[in-house]
Amino acid sequence: MIIEIFKANFVWLFVITSYLITFFSLFVLYFSSSQKLSAITHLEISKDREIKSFSSASSQEI
Amino acid sequence: MFDLQNPKTFFNFSDQNIFWLKVIFFLTAIVGLVFSLFISPQDYLQQDAVRIMYVHVPASWISLFIFAVISFSSFLSLIFKIRVFSVYAKSLAPIGLVFAFISLSTGSLWGYPTWGTFWTWDARLTSMLILFFTYVLYVVLWKWIKNYFLAEKITNIVGIIGFINLPIIKYSVDWWNTLHQPSSITIYSAPTIHTSMLFPLLVMFFSFCILSLLIFLMRYKYEIISFKNSRYDNRNF
DSSP states (O other): HHHHHHHTHHHHHHHHHHHHHHHHHHHHHHHHHHHHHHHHOOOHHHHHHHHHHHHHHHHOOO | OOOTOOOOHHHHHHHHHHHHHHHHHHHHHHHHHHIIIIIIITTTTTGGGGHHHHHHHHHHHHHHHHHHHHHHHHHHHHHHHOOHHHHHHHHHHHHHHHHHHHHHHHHHHHHHHHHHHHHOHHHHHHHHHHHHHHHHHHHHHHOOOOHHHHHHHHHHHHHHHHHHHHHHHHHHHSSSOOSSSOSSOSSSSOOOSHHHHHHHOOOOOOOOHHHHHHHHHHHHHHHHHHHHHHHHHOOOO
16 A cells, blocks of 8 residues: 555655755755854843943943 | 945845745745645656755855855955955855755755665765865864964965856756756746746745845844954953
8 A cells, every 4th residue: 555655656756855855955055154154243232331331330330 | 336345334234124024935935835736737857856956056056156256256355355255155154054065964855766866976966065074164263273364374275266166066967977967947947847847946045045034134143242242251362
């Protein structure tokens, strides 16, 4: 039964695999790029906050 | 005028348009998928295997186009010392690499039901594999070489030398007797494929172009911020 279905949809198996490979690769690329960007943007914001808190703290001390 | 040398131009463009780019990609991808998988007709010879063309061909076009841009940017960066062009090239390379991988893997999957083999050392396939390895080399060099300026110089050279392969890929089917079929769509003559197949092909191509632009904008922003950080931190310089 399974072999029959496999034989009948032999070409579709290749078609679906191609589309899965394509969209999975693009999905991974998109999310890795998005993650990288959000990580570095987060770092930038926390750096800014650190600088701001440091400068405000030091001015209070002064 | 769109100032290519000013990162702020890209930052503003990406901040204003990223949402709409996502929407356009999503819609075109759905339309493209519906047409390419269900509405477009079967090929009289290849039957349903022809549907692989709708992802294989756009991926190949984009990987070639991206490498052409990388080569041009590398040339400008190396000769005129305009740093921003090497940042363009560096941001584009992973996108081109993924599309070259998609082109090779889907081509291989298309090859089996039509040619009876996953791979053959045919001129088009081999030159495309060389392009893939050139992309790998380009990306790996940026990762491995810690000195930014040295990495920039070497990758620029790789980008320029790699350009030689592009006309070989394009004309390999005309210059040599290959198993791979000649181009059905050319700039200078009318396409030899029916509109019912041309439409999903162009929609998928447009969709992939939008996604490439989206990813490029993210990677470019990342590269500019990390470049600025490394300069301030005085690391790798």
